[in-house]
Amino acid sequence: MAWQDTHKAQSKDRILTSAAMLFTHHGFEKISIDLVMKNAELTRGAFYSHFKSKSDLYAQAIRKAATVAFQRKPENCPQNMKAFAQYYLSTKHRDDQYEQACPLAFLVSDINQQDSQVKATYTKTLQAFIAQAESLSSSREKALQSAVLMIGGLALSRVLDDKNLSNELLAACQAGVSTLSNEEGTDVS
Amino acid sequence: MAWQDTHKAQSKDRILTSAAMLFTHHGFEKISIDLVMKNAELTRGAFYSHFKSKSDLYAQAIRKAATVAFQRKPENCPQNMKAFAQYYLSTKHRDDQYEQACPLAFLVSDINQQDSQVKATYTKTLQAFIAQAESLSSSREKALQSAVLMIGGLALSRVLDDKNLSNELLAACQAGVSTLSNEEGTDVS
DNA sequence: GTCTATAAATAGATAGAC
DNA sequence: GTCTATCTATTTATAGAC
Numbered sequence: 001m002a003w004q005d006t007h008k009a010q011s012k013d014r015i016l017t018s019a020a021m022l023f024t025h026h027g028f029e030k031i032s033i034d035l036v037m038k039n040a041e042l043t044r045g046a047f048y049s050h051f052k053s054k055s056d057l058y059a060q061a062i063r064k065a066a067t068v069a070f071q072r073k074p075e076n077c078p079q080n081m082k083a084f085a086q087y088y089l090s091t092k093h094r095d096d097q098y099e100q101a102c103p104l105a106f107l108v109s110d111i112n113q114q115d116s117q118v119k120a121t122y123t124k125t126l127q128a129f130i131a132q133a134e135s136l137s138s139s140r141e142k143a144l145q146s147a148v149l150m151i152g153g154l155a156l157s158r159v160l161d162d163k164n165l166s167n168e169l170l171a172a173c174q175a176g177v178s179t180l181s182n183e184e185g186t187d188v189s
Numbered sequence: 190m191a192w193q194d195t196h197k198a199q200s201k202d203r204i205l206t207s208a209a210m211l212f213t214h215h216g217f218e219k220i221s222i223d224l225v226m227k228n229a230e231l232t233r234g235a236f237y238s239h240f241k242s243k244s245d246l247y248a249q250a251i252r253k254a255a256t257v258a259f260q261r262k263p264e265n266c267p268q269n270m271k272a273f274a275q276y277y278l279s280t281k282h283r284d285d286q287y288e289q290a291c292p293l294a295f296l297v298s299d300i301n302q303q304d305s306q307v308k309a310t311y312t313k314t315l316q317a318f319i320a321q322a323e324s325l326s327s328s329r330e331k332a333l334q335s336a337v338l339m340i341g342g343l344a345l346s347r348v349l350d351d352k353n354l355s356n357e358l359l360a361a362c363q364a365g366v367s368t369l370s371n372e373e374g375t376d377v378s
Numbered sequence: 379g380t381c382t383a384t385a386a387a388t389a390g391a392t393a394g395a396c
Numbered sequence: 397g398t399c400t401a402t403c404t405a406t407t408t409a410t411a412g413a414c
Binding site: 026027028029030105106107108109110111112113116119120122123126127141144145147148149151152153155156158159160161162165168169172173175176 | 215216217218219294295296297298299300301302305308309311312315316330333334336337338340341342344345347348349350351354357358361362364365
Binding site: 394 | 397398399400401402403404405406407408409410411412413414
């Protein structure tokens with residue numbers, strides 16, 4: 001039975017990887033189960049052997065997307081808020097289409113329309129993000145402000161028609177985080 | 190023909206008012222044309238005499254919601270950023286169900302899934318918000334940072350499971366805007 | 379302009395074969 | 397576990413009567 005369990009786990013992981021990417025970039029409603037399954041090279045019917053509903057998948061996909069996004073950070077991102085913000089508030093992150101982007105920013109207002117399990121997953125993910133910011137900040141308040149500048153700034157920059165304004169917004173938020181972390185110079189190094 | 194034009198304008202306004210409230214609180218996908226029309230005390234069939242599509246309605250509804258939200262501000266909100274943020278980042282605004290809330294915060298990531306007309310309307314609305322902040326700030330950069338703290342902070346506070354964290358976030362963003370507006374003390378009064 | 383009725387398409391979820 | 401086929405519900409949009 002061991003290889004069967006492995007096979008099942010691999011299928012579930014392919015579905016989750018597919019869902020994490022599609023949901024993060026297009027939200028809950030625009031993505032059908034059929035599309036997620038095709039992208040994972042499976043068919044609709046197999047879906048309910050792994051997840052109990054589309055909403056269940058969504059919650060797990062957010063967790064998956066966040067995990068991948070977090071894991072990708074350390075190598076690129078040194079141990080201070082300024083470098084973290086520079087990475088997070090980049091045009092590359094904003095314009096990301098294929099790699100893993102941060103669901104916290106890409107799906108903020110989408111989560112409000114979802115059930116309590118999804119909201120709980122999102123909240124836990126944000127708490128982890130805040131904890132990370134807190135470990136690089138001189139106070140919890142500054143960590144919260146930096147988190148909002150990063151997540152809110154990225155979310156806003158994505159919806160704008162006007163590329164100049166979008167870039168200006170990213171730069172202003174980077175500067176804001178810098179100021180917050182310079183005020184008392186307590187970077188963890 | 191005059192009274193007929195008035196009648197048509199009144200019907201359209203009822204539809205827009207209904208749509209502005211419903212869309213702002215529940216997003217594009219969760220609200221059906223049928224529901225908007227019932228809420229406006231009309232039936233589905235009458236919809237297409239006023240709007241060419243659901244997406245067309247959405248764009249106009251965002252504009253309407255923003256207009257109402259902006260108009261409501263002056264009376265409650267004195268001429269400085271701190272008071273503006275105190276009003277905007279309140280639990281009342283966050284928990285609003287019936288009155289007019291700000292579509293910029295409530296619909297941030299929803300807009301990404303919509304067509305270019307909707308994005309253009311959202312962008313113009315944000316530009317107006319930024320202009321307002323700029324007139325109350327000592328620099329454009331600070332205005333942009335305040336705007337992100339307000340819109341991003343409100344958006345994030347809405348999705349959280351954890352009421353304590355949500356309140357803490359609102360307070361931190363209020364404090365952040367205060368700091369930004371105190372740094373050079375150039376309130377317009 | 380507003381109504382009722384309906385067309386046409388989409389998508390979540392289930393049933394049963396292999 | 398995965399497949400094909402299908403049920404069922406929802407919803408955008410249109411047609412035609414008043």
